[in-house]
Each structure stands twice: as structure tokens, then as C-alpha cells.
Amino acid sequence: MPFDYTSVQYRSLEGRSVVITGGASGIGEEMVRAFVAQGSRVSFIDINRELGEAVASATGASFHFCDVTDIPALRDVLARIESAHGGVNVLVNNAGKDDRHDMAEVEPEYWRRALALNLDHQFFATQAVAKGMAKAGRGSIIMLGSISWMRGRPGMIGYTTAKAAISGMTRTLARELGPSGIRVNCIVPGAILTERQEKLWLTPELNQQFLDLQALKFRLDASHVAKMALFLGSDESGGCTGANFIVDAGLTQN
Numbered sequence: 499m500p501f502d503y504t505s506v507q508y509r510s511l512e513g514r515s516v517v518i519t520g521g522a523s524g525i526g527e528e529m530v531r532a533f534v535a536q537g538s539r540v541s542f543i544d545i546n547r548e549l550g551e552a553v554a555s556a557t558g559a560s561f562h563f564c565d566v567t568d569i570p571a572l573r574d575v576l577a578r579i580e581s582a583h584g585g586v587n588v589l590v591n592n593a594g595k596d597d598r599h600d601m602a603e604v605e606p607e608y609w610r611r612a613l614a615l616n617l618d619h620q621f622f623a624t625q626a627v628a629k630g631m632a633k634a635g636r637g638s639i640i641m642l643g644s645i646s647w648m649r650g651r652p653g654m655i656g657y658t659t660a661k662a663a664i665s666g667m668t669r670t671l672a673r674e675l676g677p678s679g680i681r682v683n684c685i686v687p688g689a690i691l692t693e694r695q696e697k698l699w700l701t702p703e704l705n706q707q708f709l710d711l712q713a714l715k716f717r718l719d720a721s722h723v724a725k726m727a728l729f730l731g732s733d734e735s736g737g738c739t740g741a742n743f744i745v746d747a748g749l750t751q752n
């Protein structure tokens with residue numbers, strides 16, 4: 499039974515303009531649903547047109563097709579959203595891809611691609627909306643990290659490098675933008691069950707491994723991450739910036 503957010507109500511999010519990248523599936527899709535349920539005006543960006551259109555018609559959010567690794571196109575779509583909604587109040591830099599790769603086989607082009615998919619756009623999307631947020635004197639930017647780099651996970655060096663960098667980027671951006679009233683925080687998800695994770699990697703053994711490692715003995719789903727995004731997007735987290743918010747059921751305590 500999907501979480502319906504009727505128990506969560508952040509009045510400060512009502513009417514706010516919220517942009518989510520990678521909102522057509524997984525955690526991003528759940529965040530689209532979560533912010534729509536708060537009465538926010540939600541725009542989301544994704545490379546998957548079919549899923550994007552389906553999520554838009556199910557939620558009423560507006561879908562914008564864009565590959566976030568194409569920085570000129572990303573800037574263009576963010577400018578269009580800004581002018582359609584009179585600005586952006588909350589930006590969630592969620593798009594990413596945790597492709598696995600053998601370290602010995604990584605070539606420069608693949609390396610650049612991993613960083614483009616998981617790091618570059620988080621900076622350039624932030625840069626694109628920062629000016630308008632500064633003019634408004636407020637804004638909340640939410641980056642998506644990952645506990646994989648904290649755990650030193652092998653087989654995904656491009657991904658873990660990008661996600662570790664986001665932690666440093668968050669701290670510097672918080673300093674750069676704080677004086678303008680803009681907060682920058684990072685959600686660091688643990689092992690979250692999404693369709694992609696279930697399809698590609700879930701086995702009964704892996705499931706048990708996560709349960710053994712976690713302090714809490716249930717698997718997390720996208721709604722656990724979306725609820726943190728609502729808090730960080732809302733004025734109720736007004737004192738928080740430059741911080742990592744780990745949502746991992748205690749996994750990194752191991």
C-alpha cells in the first residue's frame with residue numbers, strides 16, 4: 499500500500515514552486531507525489547518520456563523532458579520553469595545512476611560519464627536557480643548523496659566518487675549561498691527498495707544482508723527519503739544548512 503502523505507502537512511510548502519530532477523521513477527517519483535500532496539507546484543525533469551508523462555498525468559505535476567547531462571538543455575528547461583512559476587523555491591537534485599563497473603575496465607570516457615550522471619548536474623542546476631532564489635531572499639536546495647561512499651563499496655568507483663564529492667559541494671554551496679537566504683543540504687539514502695533496485699539486484703540473500711546490517715529490521719522504501727525531502731524543503735528546517743541527513747535505518751553504524 500503506497501504511503502499517501504495524509505499524515506504529513508507542511509503548510510509552508512503550500513503553493514511553493516518545487517523542481518525535482520529524475521522524477522519519473524524511484525525516489526524522485528515518490529518526491530513528486532509527496533510535494534504534490536503538500537499543495538506545492540511541482541515540476542520534474544527526466545530522460546524517460548513515457549514514465550514522465552505517466553507520473554505527470556497521475557499527479558498533476560508538470561513533466562519536462564531533459565537529459566541532465568546536457569547542461570545547456572538543463573539550463574534552458576530550468577529557465578522555462580522559473581518563468582512559468584515565477585521562480586523556484588525548492589530544488590531537489592535527485593537524478594542519478596548507480597551503474598556497476600569493474601575498476602580495471604574504466605576508460606576516461608566512461609569515467610566522465612559517471613561524473614556527468616551523478617555529480618555535474620547537481621552543481622549546474624543549483625547554479626541555474628541560485629540567482630532567482632537570492633533575489634527572493636530564500637530557497638532550499640536538496641542534493642542526493644549515498645551511503646555507498648561512506649561504506650567504501652566496491653564495483654562502483656565512478657558513482658561513489660561522485661557521491662562523496664556531493665558532500666563537499668553541499669558544504670561549500672551552503673557557505674556560498676547562505677548569506678542570500680538559500681539553504682543547501684544533502685539527503686544520504688541507505689539501501690532503498692525501488693523498482694530498479696528490485697529488478698537489477700534484489701536477491702533473498704542481499705535482502706537478509708541489509709536487514710542484518712541495519713539497526714532497524716525492515717527495508718526502507720522511497721517514502722522514507724521523500725519525507726526527509728519534505729522536511730528539508732519546508733521552512734521547518736529553516737535552521738539547517740550544509741548538512742548530510744542520513745536515511746539508512748542505521749546501516750552506516752556498522
Ligand SMILES: NC(=O)c1ccc[n+]([C@@H]2O[C@H](COP(=O)([O-])OP(=O)(O)OC[C@H]3O[C@@H](n4cnc5c(N)ncnc54)[C@H](O)[C@@H]3O)[C@@H](O)[C@H]2O)c1
Pocket residue numbers: 519520521522523524525526543544545546564565566567591592593594595596615642643644645646686687688689690691692693694695
Ligand atoms: N535506491 C537507493 O537505494 C539509493 C541509495 C543511495 C542513493 N540513491 C540516490 O537517490 C537518487 C534516486 O535514486 P533512485 O534509486 O530513485 O534511482 P532510479 O534509477 O530508480 O530513478 C532515477 C531517475 O532518474 C532518471 N534519470 C537517469 N538519468 C537521467 C538523465 N541523464 N537525465 C534525466 N533523468 C535521468 C531516470 O530516468 C529515473 O527516473 C539518485 O541520486 C541515487 O544515487 C539511491
